[in-house]
Amino acid sequence: MNDSQPPDSRSLEGYSVLVTRPEEQAQSLIAAIKARGGQAIFAPMIVITPRLEEPAPRALVRRLADYQIVIFLSRNAAEFGVRLIAAERQTLAHCAVYAVGAGSGAQLATLGVSKVIMPCNDFTSEGLLKLPGLAAGEVNGKRVLLVRGVGGRELLGQKLQQRGASVDFCEVYTRSAPSTPLSEILRAHQVRQPDLGLITSLESLNNLAAQIDAEKLDRLYDMPLLVAGARTALEVARLGFTQPPTVVDNPGDSSLLNALERWVEDGR
Numbered sequence: 001m002n003d004s005q006p007p008d009s010r011s012l013e014g015y016s017v018l019v020t021r022p023e024e025q026a027q028s029l030i031a032a033i034k035a036r037g038g039q040a041i042f043a044p045m046i047v048i049t050p051r052l053e054e055p056a057p058r059a060l061v062r063r064l065a066d067y068q069i070v071i072f073l074s075r076n077a078a079e080f081g082v083r084l085i086a087a088e089r090q091t092l093a094h095c096a097v098y099a100v101g102a103g104s105g106a107q108l109a110t111l112g113v114s115k116v117i118m119p120c121n122d123f124t125s126e127g128l129l130k131l132p133g134l135a136a137g138e139v140n141g142k143r144v145l146l147v148r149g150v151g152g153r154e155l156l157g158q159k160l161q162q163r164g165a166s167v168d169f170c171e172v173y174t175r176s177a178p179s180t181p182l183s184e185i186l187r188a189h190q191v192r193q194p195d196l197g198l199i200t201s202l203e204s205l206n207n208l209a210a211q212i213d214a215e216k217l218d219r220l221y222d223m224p225l226l227v228a229g230a231r232t233a234l235e236v237a238r239l240g241f242t243q244p245p246t247v248v249d250n251p252g253d254s255s256l257l258n259a260l261e262r263w264v265e266d267g268r
Helices: 023-035 055-062 075-087 102-108 126-131 156-163 181-189 202-214 218-220 228-240 253-267
Strands: 014-021 039-042 047-050 069-072 096-099 143-150 166-176 196-199 225-228 247-250
Touching: 023 047, 023 075, 023 253, 047 075, 047 102, 047 126, 047 253, 055 075, 055 096, 055 166, 069 075, 075 102, 075 143, 075 156, 075 166, 096 102, 126 156, 156 166, 166 225, 196 202, 196 218, 196 253, 202 218, 225 253, 247 253
Parallel strands: 014 039, 014 196, 069 096, 069 143, 143 166, 196 225, 225 247
Antiparallel strands: 047 166
């Protein structure tokens, strides 16, 4: 499915979809849902704030020539990381550049980084660790810069250090929980319970559950969920959602839209 082309049918006509992605990543998905006749209810469960003026990430980027491998761990990491690299007049030309998934890779390509290595289907730290270029024999003695948000998972850095790499973390943005009440957003769309919620990270799922609890919107625990990644899917029932989730491996727009259309078709 090419999201840039008009859809052949209004395949989501009459369905409301809760989109929980951060604002920077959600607009193309919202537009695609609307183009297919669906109602997109935008309620970001993570608020992204860049750290481009902070001294720590700037100091690391100024030493970019010291690193042989640079890994971008999210689409936001790609966006803000490359912006910071350009602002500091540095280059990735000498590095092996990795991205955690298709979204991060596409963002890097948009920003002019053409040679990017990424997993084929396992878009996680575990997937990255399976790539030949990050094997112990390849990274031993090398310096690796992980570009990410503040407080990301430690697994990748720990494993690369165990494989003999020297690892630094360049944290170019922060994530925080939303401040706008979810009930207010639903009321503005005249929707009591969306037909489906889209969840693309474990943090978004946790924040959604926290907002449901804080606002006493328990009915939303009965909302079907479409989630990206098996790790996130495992938490759905534990957090109190009552319906088994629909799971996709790839959190990209095309994958989510395909799964959403299949979900609608199966329910008709």
